[in-house]
Amino acid sequence: MPSLYWIKKAPWAALIAAVLVIWIDSKLFEDRELWLKLRARLEALPEPVVRLELGITKDILQLKNMRDAPPEMRRLIILGNSRARVGLNLRNLRDDDILQAKIAHAGVSPYVMRTFAKEGAALSPDLVVLMLSELDTHRPVELVPGACFRSAAALGQLLTSEPSLTWEQRHEVEQVAVGAFLNSYRYGDILDRAYLNDFREIRIQEEEPASKRQDQRRGRVIPRKQLVVEADNARFRVRRISEPDVPPPPIENIEEIRAELAKSFKRKKIQNSTLNIGYAIAFGPHVETQRDLIEKTIEIFTNAGSKVLIVEGPLNPLTYLLYDEESTRSDFLAFVEKMKMEYGVHFQSIDETGPYVPKDFSDLLHLKGTSARKLSADVRKRVVELLDG
Amino acid sequence: MLFNTLDFAVFLIVSLSVFYALPRRLRNPFLLVASYAFYGFWNWRFCGLLLLSTVVDYWAALRMETCEDQRRRKHYLWISLGVNLSILGFFKYCNFFIDSFTAVLDSIGIDAPDYVLRIALPVGISFYTFQTLSYTIDVYRREMVPTRKFLDFALFVALFPQLVAGPIERAKRILPQIVERRHASWKDVQSGSWLIYWGWFKKVYVSDNVARIVDTVYGAGAEPTGPEVLLALWAFAVQIYCDFSGYSDMARGVARLFGYNLMLNFNLPYFATNPQQVWRRWHISLSTWLRDYVYIPLGGNSGGRWKQNRNLFLTMLWAGLWHGASWTYVVFGAYHGALLAIHRELKPALKKIDPVSTVARSAWWLFRVGCFFHLWLLGLLLFRAVSFEQAASLGYILFTNTDPGFVYDWIPPFLMFSAPLLIVQIWQGATRDLEVPLRWPMPIRALLFAAMFLAIVFLGEDHGEPFIYFQF
Structure with missing residues (x-):
């Protein structure tokens, strides 16, 4: 008879604890009320501190709405980064029969689209709009773990297609890997900031004149705000999405370009990080990775019976000073052609929605209100055609 | 790494x-x-x-x-x-x-x-x-x-x-x-895993979180009040203990998984009632090293009282300098040397206080723990300061400024992050068993493990904050 000694020796407490954690994790994150409360709390915090978390919270609620909507409703999903958030607004698009989820905020790169694809395809969308351009296909992969959805498969694809990334951004890769397994890990920042802020961060500093408190030693008035240690208005250090101090792009006339951009945007100074966004659009091994991620996303949606529309996101023509627009854009268009041939993807280029001039943009990437409304109107027509067609 | x-x-x-x-x-x-x-x-x-x-x-x-x-x-x-x-x-x-x-x-x-x-x-x-x-x-x-x-x-x-x-x-x-x-035996795997888990919890949940209070008060440009400084010192006592003992626990746990048994480095130091006891419970591997290779070669307990106290003082100066290349550490060592010497002188008198009833004995023990803990905090005031000026300024505020400031706001998070540690440590102290959670009934252990994990995931710092003692 086999020994049953191992039953006695098995780490039952740890195993039960693991089951408990997974159960609490799944139960807690299915609660719509929790997310509504989180959104309300996040909206009360300073926007720069929480923009990504707020976007994620809104995504979660939109997806819950779509999951719970009656099956006869037509479903539209819009995916893109902050350019789509600002430039693509399809609100009031026949709300009675079209339900839309707009997953568009900073950090939604092709990698995030790919990590979302399975979750999105499970919602059986009729149409998926992807706002893309050479900025998405020709910029190196940069992981923003908080912005990623749960998908171990996407992680696996990334690791095999661009192994150097696993080393350079290993901490982020690890975070995504854990996030793929456990919801609470991924949403830790949101919960931390919004749900527990009252307790942990105590409170956000209020605008206060110089305090009545006296420094007894020196007998002078101390402004209360001196106790604030970080410039982000929170009294305790909070996790911030910070941009490291990077050198400017190695372009000969970079200072002239900087001056021209500053003049155009009516700003005192253009940051290096802004210039590098444009300069990063270049050929390299990352292009293949980005294309693979987009192609896989399209494949997942089309296999689920969804139509896919790629809307070419316009870039400020001044950005062309920073990268080779002609070759990268034609490469992007060739990729789109391939997608059209292989997956029957629809495409709306800037030649249809444009032309765009620098004064249409508020910065290098984002459209101003008027031009955004024009783009949205053009896309709206195409979306309705595709949904009705 | x-x-x-x-x-x-x-x-x-x-x-x-x-x-x-x-x-x-x-x-x-x-x-x-x-x-x-x-x-x-x-x-x-x-x-x-x-x-x-x-x-x-x-x-x-x-x-x-x-x-x-x-x-x-x-x-x-x-x-x-x-x-x-x-x-x-x-x-x-x-x-x-x-x-x-x-x-x-x-x-x-x-x-x-x-x-x-x-x-x-x-x-x-x-x-x-x-x-x-x-x-x-x-x-x-x-x-x-x-x-x-x-x-x-x-x-x-x-x-x-x-x-x-x-x-x-x-x-x-x-x-x-x-x-x-x-x-490694099965027992080694069990206790090693627990040590790693407990050390991780102490570092990521307790230490890195209470550090926020400390950083606020010690941060550049801060103008704290007396009660805020006091709370920050309590928080720093918790932070440095959980940081270092958390690392030590993890080190011992990891070694145990490979079959190695490393020495105990911390044994409930904040339950010490005097400076002699604390150095037998805090960073035991360093204090025994100093005892064997500095204190005893200097003469140890031989010679007259003056000589013994001198040996103690010099040993603790060395201990202070070991912690870092700064005069604040040297004075920290000197402070503890002085405490040890004073305690040695007072020991006979203290021994005479011998309460009879259990309640009186407990109260006397608690009083001594409380008194010594606050003497320890004065040392930490120096230890954490970046300069004598900062230590002096905070010390002055501590004793002269009574404005509560934000201290009532800081107490709840401080308790939230340090109470689990205190509860477990009281249990460990009462049973004289540092691995007592491993002997709790299985359902309690399961709940404890799950609660610790969720606390780490929801509230722990996941950015890999470095351990304080790495700089030494």
């Missing part, structure tokens, strides 16, 4: 898998390679220093063993001491001495040029230097026979769980374990 990162988790899983997949004779060589890889992860250039220290002490110990001439033996000991302390002195104290010298010249009116060497401090240098020194001194004293196997000795110096922040092990304890080529 910090213990509280996923990098380390991957490293540990791979190392353990390979370690147990290999035949026993190859395990120690593999562990040595893994230890150098672990150290090289910080800065591979410093692996050379580690190797140099290892080679010199291995050679010196063997020469001492084969040599009968006491003078020549002493000569080899001095070589070992010279090389190790020179490395330590150069990398850790060079700029400190240059700065101090410049300040002295400035104070007597000589205009000294600003001269600062750009020296990176090799992580863990104070720990492994003391560890190798203990080996050569023990061999010199003929308290142990040196090993002839270089790989065994190299593994003793570099064994990765304790390499960068202790415990400062003794060759007498570890070398026999290395020779024995150990294998």
Whole structure:
């Protein structure tokens, strides 16, 4: 008879604890009320501190709405980064029969689209709009773990297609890997900031004149705000999405370009990080990775019976000073052609929605209100055609 | 590679898998390679220093063993001491001495040029230097026979769980374990896993969170009130304890998974009732090292009271300087030296207070714990300060400013993060069993493990905050 000694020796407490954690994790994150409360709390915090978390919270609620909507409703999903958030607004698009989820905020790169694809395809969308351009296909992969959805498969694809990334951004890769397994890990920042802020961060500093408190030693008035240690208005250090101090792009006339951009945007100074966004659009091994991620996303949606529309996101023509627009854009268009041939993807280029001039943009990437409304109107027509067609 | 990162988790899983997949004779060589890889992860250039220290002490110990001439033996000991302390002195104290010298010249009116060497401090240098020194001194004293196997000795110096922040092990304890080529038992796996988990919880949930209060008060431009400083000192006491003992627990746990048994480094130090007791419970591996290699050679308990107190004082000065190249650490050491000496003088009088009833005895114990804890906090005020000016300023505010400031807002998070620690420690103290949670009924343990995990995930710092003691 086999020994049953191992039953006695098995780490039952740890195993039960693991089951408990997974159960609490799944139960807690299915609660719509929790997310509504989180959104309300996040909206009360300073926007720069929480923009990504707020976007994620809104995504979660939109997806819950779509999951719970009656099956006869037509479903539209819009995916893109902050350019789509600002430039693509399809609100009031026949709300009675079209339900839309707009997953568009900073950090939604092709990698995030790919990590979302399975979750999105499970919602059986009729149409998926992807706002893309050479900025998405020709910029190196940069992981923003908080912005990623749960998908171990996407992680696996990334690791095999661009192994150097696993080393350079290993901490982020690890975070995504854990996030793929456990919801609470991924949403830790949101919960931390919004749900527990009252307790942990105590409170956000209020605008206060110089305090009545006296420094007894020196007998002078101390402004209360001196106790604030970080410039982000929170009294305790909070996790911030910070941009490291990077050198400017190695372009000969970079200072002239900087001056021209500053003049155009009516700003005192253009940051290096802004210039590098444009300069990063270049050929390299990352292009293949980005294309693979987009192609896989399209494949997942089309296999689920969804139509896919790629809307070419316009870039400020001044950005062309920073990268080779002609070759990268034609490469992007060739990729789109391939997608059209292989997956029957629809495409709306800037030649249809444009032309765009620098004064249409508020910065290098984002459209101003008027031009955004024009783009949205053009896309709206195409979306309705595709949904009705 | 910090213990509280996923990098380390991957490293540990791979190392353990390979370690147990290999035949026993190859395990120690593999562990040595893994230890150098672990150290090289910080800065591979410093692996050379580690190797140099290892080679010199291995050679010196063997020469001492084969040599009968006491003078020549002493000569080899001095070589070992010279090389190790020179490395330590150069990398850790060079700029400190240059700065101090410049300040002295400035104070007597000589205009000294600003001269600062750009020296990176090799992580863990104070720990492994003391560890190798203990080996050569023990061999010199003929308290142990040196090993002839270089790989065994190299593994003793570099064994990765304790390499960068202790415990400062003794060759007498570890070398026999290395020779024995150990294998973790099921009990080792259980207790090792618990130690890693508990250490991780203490670091990521308790220490890194209460650190926010400390950083706020000690941060640049802060103008705290007296109660805020007091709460920040309580928080720092919790932070530094959980940071360092968390690391030690994790180190012991990791070593246990490989079958090695490292010494206990912390034994509920905040339940100490006097300075003598605290140094028997706090950083035990350092305090016993100082006792054996500094205090006793200075004369120890022999001689008159003045001489004994002088020995105590000098030993604690050394302990302070060990912590870092700064005068605040030296004064921290002096402060504790003074406390120990005063306690020694008061001991006979204190012994006479002997309450009869249980309640009175408990109250007296609590009173002493509370009093000593706050004396300890005064030391920490210096320990955490970046300068004497800051320590003096905060000390002044502590005793003169009574404005509550934000202290009522800070108390709830402080309690939230430190209460679990306190509860478990009271239990450990009452049962005199540091692994008591492992003996709780299974459902309670399951709940505890799950609650700890969720607390770490929801509230823990996941950005791999470095351990405080790595800078020493």
